[in-house]
Amino acid sequence: MTTYEELRQRALSAPGGWQAVESPSRPRVAVYFGTCSIAAGAGDTLAALRSEVEQRRLDVDIGIAGCNGLCYAEPLVEVAWPGSRRILYGKLTADKVSRLVEEALAGDGLCPDLALASLPPVGESPPAKGDAGVDGVPPIGSLPFWAPQVRRLMANCGVIDPENIDHYVARGGYSGLARALTMAPEEITKEISDSTLRGRSGSDFPTGRKWDFLRGATREPKYLVCNADEGDPGAWVNRMLMEGNPHAILEGLAIGARATGASHGFVYVREEYPLCFERLNKAIDQARERGFFGQNILGSDLSFDAHVVRGAGSYVCGEESGLIASIEEMRGMPKIRPPYPAQSGVFGQPTNVNNVETYADAALVLGHGLEWYTSLGTERNKSTKIFSLSGDVQRVGVMEVPLGYPMDKLIFEAGGGLPEGRTLKAIQPGGPLAGILPAEHVGLPLEPEAFREKGVQMGGGGLVVIDDSACIVDLSTYFGWFVEDESCGRCTTCHGGTQRLVEILRRWTRGEGRESDFENIKLLGNTLLYSNCVHGQAAPTVALNTLTFFEDEVREHVFEKRCRAKVCKGLIRYQVSQQRPELADAEAICPTQAVVKKNDGYEIDQSLCIKCNACREVAPQAIEVVDAFA
Amino acid sequence: MLDTEATLEIKHLIADLKPGEGDLLAALHRLQEHYGYVPPVAIPVVAEHLKLGTARVYGTVSFYSELRLTPPPETTISWCSGPACCLKGSENVRLILEAVLGVKMGESTEDNRLGLHLAQCNGTCDLAPVVWINGRALGRLSAADAVRLARELSPKANPPPAGKDGRSPS
Numbered sequence: 020m021t022t023y024e025e026l027r028q029r030a031l032s033a034p035g036g037w038q039a040v041e042s043p044s045r046p047r048v049a050v051y052f053g054t055c056s057i058a059a060g061a062g063d064t065l066a067a068l069r070s071e072v073e074q075r076r077l078d079v080d081i082g083i084a085g086c087n088g089l090c091y092a093e094p095l096v097e098v099a100w101p102g103s104r105r106i107l108y109g110k111l112t113a114d115k116v117s118r119l120v121e122e123a124l125a126g127d128g129l130c131p132d133l134a135l136a137s138l139p140p141v142g143e144s145p146p147a148k149g150d151a152g153v154d155g156v157p158p159i160g161s162l163p164f165w166a167p168q169v170r171r172l173m174a175n176c177g178v179i180d181p182e183n184i185d186h187y188v189a190r191g192g193y194s195g196l197a198r199a200l201t202m203a204p205e206e207i208t209k210e211i212s213d214s215t216l217r218g219r220s221g222s223d224f225p226t227g228r229k230w231d232f233l234r235g236a237t238r239e240p241k242y243l244v245c246n247a248d249e250g251d252p253g254a255w256v257n258r259m260l261m262e263g264n265p266h267a268i269l270e271g272l273a274i275g276a277r278a279t280g281a282s283h284g285f286v287y288v289r290e291e292y293p294l295c296f297e298r299l300n301k302a303i304d305q306a307r308e309r310g311f312f313g314q315n316i317l318g319s320d321l322s323f324d325a326h327v328v329r330g331a332g333s334y335v336c337g338e339e340s341g342l343i344a345s346i347e348e349m350r351g352m353p354k355i356r357p358p359y360p361a362q363s364g365v366f367g368q369p370t371n372v373n374n375v376e377t378y379a380d381a382a383l384v385l386g387h388g389l390e391w392y393t394s395l396g397t398e399r400n401k402s403t404k405i406f407s408l409s410g411d412v413q414r415v416g417v418m419e420v421p422l423g424y425p426m427d428k429l430i431f432e433a434g435g436g437l438p439e440g441r442t443l444k445a446i447q448p449g450g451p452l453a454g455i456l457p458a459e460h461v462g463l464p465l466e467p468e469a470f471r472e473k474g475v476q477m478g479g480g481g482l483v484v485i486d487d488s489a490c491i492v493d494l495s496t497y498f499g500w501f502v503e504d505e506s507c508g509r510c511t512t513c514h515g516g517t518q519r520l521v522e523i524l525r526r527w528t529r530g531e532g533r534e535s536d537f538e539n540i541k542l543l544g545n546t547l548l549y550s551n552c553v554h555g556q557a558a559p560t561v562a563l564n565t566l567t568f569f570e571d572e573v574r575e576h577v578f579e580k581r582c583r584a585k586v587c588k589g590l591i592r593y594q595v596s597q598q599r600p601e602l603a604d605a606e607a608i609c610p611t612q613a614v615v616k617k618n619d620g621y622e623i624d625q626s627l628c629i630k631c632n633a634c635r636e637v638a639p640q641a642i643e644v645v646d647a648f649a
Numbered sequence: 650m651l652d653t654e655a656t657l658e659i660k661h662l663i664a665d666l667k668p669g670e671g672d673l674l675a676a677l678h679r680l681q682e683h684y685g686y687v688p689p690v691a692i693p694v695v696a697e698h699l700k701l702g703t704a705r706v707y708g709t710v711s712f713y714s715e716l717r718l719t720p721p722p723e724t725t726i727s728w729c730s731g732p733a734c735c736l737k738g739s740e741n742v743r744l745i746l747e748a749v750l751g752v753k754m755g756e757s758t759e760d761n762r763l764g765l766h767l768a769q770c771n772g773t774c775d776l777a778p779v780v781w782i783n784g785r786a787l788g789r790l791s792a793a794d795a796v797r798l799a800r801e802l803s804p805k806a807n808p809p810p811a812g813k814d815g816r817s818p819s
Contacts, residue, residue, distance in 0.1 A: 058773040058786035090775040252731035255772020285671070290715045291771045331674055332715030332769070348673035348701060350712040365671075409733040409774035416775070447732060483732045497735050507712075610748045610796045629748055631741040633792035 023197035023317055026309055030188035037189035039080055040179070041141045043099050046079045046124055048072075051095040051177055053086035053262040054294050055255070061094040063113035068096075071120045079124055085263025087177025088417035089164060092135055095177075098123050104153055109135035129154055136162055141178060142190075164414050164433050169395060171403050172379050173419045176263030181298055184305035187266040193311050195386030199274045200319040204234055207278035207385070214384045214392050215401045220246060220337075220374035221449050221478035223467045226381065229371055232361035233279040236369035243275050243284040244346070244365065244372040247299075248330055250289060250337040251450025252501070254481025256405040257375035259417045261288070261295035264379070265302040269325070271378025273311060274385050276323035279371055284325030287342050290332045299327045334505035338552050339372040341507065352507040353552035374479070376405060397423035400466045404480060408434050411441060411486035423464040430461065430484055441486035445568075449478015451498040452557035455491075457568040474564060476557075490586035491569040492576045496524040498561040506554060513555025516547040520559055529589030530648055532577030540566060580648035588630045589647070593623050596643040605634035605642060659694045668700040673709055677716055686717045714767070722757040722764030724802060726750075727781040731770025739778035742795040746780075749799035763803060 031037060039047055050056075050065045065083070072079050089095060092109030096119065099105040106129065108119060115133060122130035137153035139160075152158040159165050170176075179186035187193070199207050212227025233241055245268060249257040260268060272284045286303075288296045303325055306312040314322045328346055335341040336351035343365050345351035364370020373381075380402065384392045393401040400422035406429065407417045413435030420429065426446065430436065437443055443458040454475035456463070463469045470477040485494065503517035520543050523536050544559040565573060575581045582590040595602065602621040606614040613627035614634050623634075623642070635642045652660075662679055666672040676695050680687050687710050696703040710716045728743055747753055750763055757764030773779055776788025780798075787798065 054771055055773040055775065058776055058779070058788065090773075093775065250769070252770035253733055253772075253774065255770075255774075258772055289769075290713075291769050328671065329674060329678055331677065331713030333713050334769075345674070346671045348671055348699065348709065349705065350708050352712075366669075407772060407774075409772075409777070410736050415733070451732075483736070485736060489736055494732075494735070497732070501730070608793050608796050610745045610799065629744045631744045631748075631792050631795075632738070633741070633745065633796050636791055636793045 021310060021317070023194065026193070026317075027188055027191075030185040033185045035080075036183065036185040037179075039082075040099070040186065041189075043080065043101050045101065046077075046128070047082065047099045048079060048124070049082045049084045049097045049099070049180075051086045051093070051097070052083040054258060054292065055090050056086050056093040056095065057294075059093040060112045064094045064096060064111055064116060067113040067116035068120070071116055072124070075120065075125060077120070077124055082180055083182070084178060085176045085181045086259060086417075087263070088173065088259060088419075089135075089162075090416040091164070091414040095135070097138065097177075098128075100128055104128070105138035105140070106134050106153065106156055107136045107138055107159060108133045129156070131155065135159075136165075163435065164416060164418065167420050167424060167428065167433055168418050169403050169421055170419055171383055172260060172267065172376065172405055173263065173417075175267070176259060179264070181263055181265055182301050184266060184302065184309060187264070188309070191386065192266050193270050195382045195384070196270050196273045196277070196311060197317060199277045199385050200317055200321060202277075204278045204280065207274065208234060210389060211278070211381060211384055213389055214380075215396075215399060216377065216380050216384060217400075217467075218373060219376035219380065219404065219479065221453065221467075221476055226373060226377055229361070229373070230275060230278050232359075233281065233369055233371040236361055238369055239280070240283060240368055241279060241281040242365045242368055242370040243272055243279070243281040243325075244339070244342065244360075244370055245272060245284060245286040245325075245378055246337065246339065246342055246372055246374040247286055247288040247292070247295065248337040248342055249292070249375070249479065250334040251453075251479055251481050253407070253409050253447070253483040254450060254479050255407045256417065256480035258292055258295055259405065259407075260375055260379055261292065262298055265295075265298045266306065267379040267382050268299070268375050269302055269306050269312070270382040270386075271373075271380070272325055273306075273316065273321075273323055274381050275371065275373070275378065277321050281371065282323060284323065285346050285365060286325055286327045287330060287336070287346060288327055289330045289336070296327055296329050303327065333507075334501075335507045335552070335554050338554055340552065342372065343370065350507070352509045353554065355551050376480070395421040397464065397466055399468065404465065406465065406480045406482050408482050408484065410447075410483040411437050411489070412484040413438065420465065423466045426463050426465055426482070427461040429465070429482070434484065437484065437486045441488060443484070444487045444489060445485040445491065445494075447483040447485060447494075447498075447561075448481065449476050450481055451501045452476070452554065452560060453478040454560040454564045455485075455494070455498075455568070456564070474567065475560070488584060488586075490582050490584035491565055491572050492524065492527050492582070493584075493586045495562050495565040496521065496528055499524045499558075502554065502558040506558075510551040510555060512547060513550040513552075513558065516543055516550065516555060517558050519543055520547075520562060524562065527573070527576045528582075528587035530576075530580035531589075532580075534577075536577065537566065581646050585644045585646075591630060591644050592625065592647040593628055593630055593632075593634065593642055593644055595621050595623060595641060597641050599638065599641040601638040602641050605638040608633045608637050655688070655690055656694050659688075659691045660698065663695065663698055666699065668698070673699055673701065673706065677706075677710060681716060685721045686719055689718055720761065723762045725764050725766050725781075725783055726802070727766045727768035727784075728754065729768050729770060729773075729777070729779045729781075731774065731777070733770070733774035734778040737777040737789075738792065741792045742778050742780065742790055745792060745795040746799050749796065750803050758803075
């Protein structure tokens with residue numbers, strides 16, 4: 020039998036493992052490697068680094084880490100020197116690699132122009148604003164995007180190699196599981212309940228109570244499901260954890276197994292996250308190999324294993340009964356509840372479903388204890404939550420803040436506010452089913468109750484910022500289209516209701532609104548509540564919020580056939596405002612040959628124009644957008 | 650069922666998967682990785698192997714948007730349908746791709762050289778609006794970038810007037 024302490028010592032002393040990160044004996048370069056950094060070119064950066072270092076025969080370690088959430092500065096590369104000087108370089112595309120190697124690795128060890136921030140020694144929290152930093156490079160804590168963050172769930176993101184279990188264990192990982200194994204199952208669920216932890220996917224259901232349901236179920240085997248089908252567009256909170264700190268999720272699952280008596284876990288990862296699939300599979304193999312998964316875990320009577328199921332592209336599989344159907348080799352269509360999963364889940368067996376972040380939080384509760392966990396947050400919502408910030412905002416990325424943190428500070432301070440010259444119009448939190456908030460509510464504290472009061476859900480952590488160049492009717496149509504397109508089709512209420520809803524919205528974008536539409540949308544909203552699952556029930560939320568918060572703009576569309584943002588294609592027209600030489604470029608760029616030269620100059624053939632804006636990009640002073648019905 | 654070379658290969662690919670363990674999606678992924686799509690001839694083979702009805706297997710393939718029953722085009726342009734992309738002009742990008750390439754979202758050209766695929770958001774929102782060309786991201790596309798990209802990928806469709814604007818997107 021191997022004890023946790025023995026495993027930890029082994030992880031700390033593993034050759035080439037954690038030591039090389041914590042106290043490097045030679046320079047170490049880590050490329051932050053995740054889905055978004057790869058899209059930004061991190062793969063090319065890594066390849067260029069390897070070949071450059073090899074060519075110059077430098078004595079340097081090259082490794083990877085998960086992303087740390089600064090998406091706006093990707094690709095990110097960290098250079099650590101013996102003596103714990105760590106510098107983070109931003110926007111480090113492959114073309115800058117030779118300069119970095121020349122100056123930061125072969126030279127005196129610093130490339131100030133490309134440096135984004137200095138990082139604290141591993142294991143220490145970053146110094147705050149005002150601190151000197153290292154060699155004139157400001158500390159990461161002084162970056163506005165980092166300043167408000169408290170990193171608990173993401174403590175390892177951008178620090179450890181997510182594909183190396185030794186890194187996680189060396190940082191104290193799996194100590195929560197070791198502790199859980201000394202506790203009775205009901206003690207664990209009580210501790211989870213006392214922590215205030217509730218479903219972080221947006222369900223907001225008390226996790227401890229859910230675990231109690233499964234513990235109380237008498238039929239065996241029992242299953243745990245990890246919902247890693249983060250389908251809400253604009254949310255990549257769970258992806259950050261799976262890619263940067265995958266063992267935290269596995270640890271939460273094993274703790275859940277101890278608390279509930281479950282013997283097997285299914286981690287259901289959406290098709291769009293292939294790197295998560297790969298890293299979780301590796302993590303499970305390593306957890307098994309070390310004895311954190313498998314028979315008689317750490318010498319206890321707990322036996323638990325898990326495997327990863329790869330989805331195939333379906334939004335409703337994020338609904339727990341749809342997800343279960345998908346695991347059961349069926350079309351991923353949600354089922355009518357009850358029975359709830361605790362009674363009849365995967366293959367009819369008692370099952371508990373939580374999402375990625377919830378399991379990772381459970382590992383924090385057990386690993387650090389209640390006092391630590393509840394020392395942050397609000398009265399009802401303790402500790403932290405991860406949010407992804409995107410849309411019309413200066414700095415796009417992922418951050419972890421205490422629950423209850425004011426949303427306006429997150430958007431305007433951390434995110435840097437809106438693009439130059441724009442004002443805030445709305446915020447779309449938590450995916451297409453959660454609703455849309457007007458700018459006046461931007462000061463809400465980030466906790467579920469505050470959002471619910473306004474008829475909106477906070478959801479899983481996506482925050483899409485919307486500026487005044489967007490049209491609310493266009494957006495409402497967009498979200499309406501999404502829920503209609505992703506309706507599974509099982510219940511007529513949902514698939515018919517969402518179709519009728521999006522038909523009305525589409526008519527508004529064409530100037531074909533009717534007085535009766537307002538009542539009909541409310542009627543659809545009430546009818547959709549009778550859908551089988553939350554997909555249909557929540558489908559009209561955005562449209563109903565639009566009527567509540569943006570009535571003037573909707574009425575303009577319906578009664579004046581006018582789109583103030585000049586976005587709705589049916590309500591606008593492109594025309595030549597001034598004969599200028601750059602109209603030749605407009606003619607050349609037009610994808611449909613709609614910009615035509617006649618005897619007395621250029622004009623736009625309205626029968627050919629698709630209103631794609633390409634001409635106006637190349638000839639902004641010669642082409643204007645006007646109301647089609649003026 | 651009488652085995653052919655094709656069915657034998659399919660059986661071999663999924664030989665280690667077992668009935669009743671939730672392996673259907675894994676089997677379909679494996680076939681799609683091997684062939685680029687799920688060959689229709691595989692449906693009864695998978696059904697027999699996993700002891701499921703053929704309708705159940707076909708129903709599963711047709712339900713999920715990332716499984717396909719026909720060979721993929723040589724070049725797939727995946728267009729991100731997410732909200733950040735939407736705010737940054739992805740609808741214009743879509744209109745342009747469809748107009749220049751002459752295919753609608755979800756379709757391929759007749760020679761199957763090029764196809765447009767509706768992709769879901771994966772959180773690369775800093776690059777919005779983004780498309781992926783056979784998996785490689787191309788982000789922050791302006792409408793003009795989209796026109797140039799589409800023309801580059803489809804040189805025969807809708808050529809620009811002689812001597813004009815053939816630059817690549819940045």
